Amino acid sequence: MNKHTVRSRISENPYFFGLYAVLLAAGCIILLMIEKGDGNIFFNNWRGSNWDYFFKFFSSLGEGGYFAGLLLIIGVFSFKYIVTGVSVYLGSGAVTQILKNMFNMPRPKVFFEGTDLVTYVKDFDLYSWQAFPSGHSTGGFAIFLFLALITKNKKLGSVYLVCAFFVGMSRVYLVQHFLIDVYFGSMIGVFMTIVIYNLFENSDKVTNAEWYNFSLFSKINSLLKKPEVK
Numbered sequence: 001m002n003k004h005t006v007r008s009r010i011s012e013n014p015y016f017f018g019l020y021a022v023l024l025a026a027g028c029i030i031l032l033m034i035e036k037g038d039g040n041i042f043f044n045n046w047r048g049s050n051w052d053y054f055f056k057f058f059s060s061l062g063e064g065g066y067f068a069g070l071l072l073i074i075g076v077f078s079f080k081y082i083v084t085g086v087s088v089y090l091g092s093g094a095v096t097q098i099l100k101n102m103f104n105m106p107r108p109k110v111f112f113e114g115t116d117l118v119t120y121v122k123d124f125d126l127y128s129w130q131a132f133p134s135g136h137s138t139g140g141f142a143i144f145l146f147l148a149l150i151t152k153n154k155k156l157g158s159v160y161l162v163c164a165f166f167v168g169m170s171r172v173y174l175v176q177h178f179l180i181d182v183y184f185g186s187m188i189g190v191f192m193t194i195v196i197y198n199l200f201e202n203s204d205k206v207t208n209a210e211w212y213n214f215s216l217f218s219k220i221n222s223l224l225k226k227p228e229v230k
Helices: 006-012 014-033 038-044 049-061 065-074 079-103 135-150 154-173 179-201 216-224
Strands: none
Touching: 006 014, 006 179, 014 135, 014 154, 014 179, 038 154, 049 065, 049 135, 049 154, 065 079, 065 135, 079 135, 079 179, 135 154, 135 179, 154 179
16 A cells, blocks of 8 residues: 655645645745734724624634534545544644643733724624634644545645635634634644544555445445345
8 A cells, every 4th residue: 555645645635735835825924024913903804794604604614513514424435534534633633722721822802902903793702811823723724624635626625725714714803813823723733634644544454444444325225235136
């Protein structure tokens, strides 16, 4: 079996990683040019009910609920999607949570306290600490990169990347995180997804295991097939 590396995964998914490289470069330049909190102030100019719903929806995509439902559906075709998908999401999230507790950085709510520089989305709970890195951004990029990895049509990678981008930007719009939190959260999600996914797919013991390749769809399909009449 050919072993996959980080480099080979990137080359196999040019639409996702090509656009992500552009975003990383642009994000680096922006972070060097602006002051902390400027990203939140910029998005504050977009504040409105339609944008509120839009970004609240994309924020929820990074929480894993929709992803869990999707895994249950595609897991019918192969159990390995559930195993790798859950591992990718929990593994990347664990790294982010460790860093959150390690740095325990203040969130925009604390940063902008006592000022009128930003407004907040109505009926949306704000947190005060553990800003760095953004857990939703980690989750969003982990989820959508995982989908890019398992999707045969690699052109959809650009669509997945755009969705992951909006998950990250939703956290800035909702005044839950700074741009730098999202930036590094995305990198954790991307890196950990490739590493964890490769750990499974590069293991002959795992990929050859019956439980890993179990397909409920194939099982039911075989049971429904009528025996041939000779």
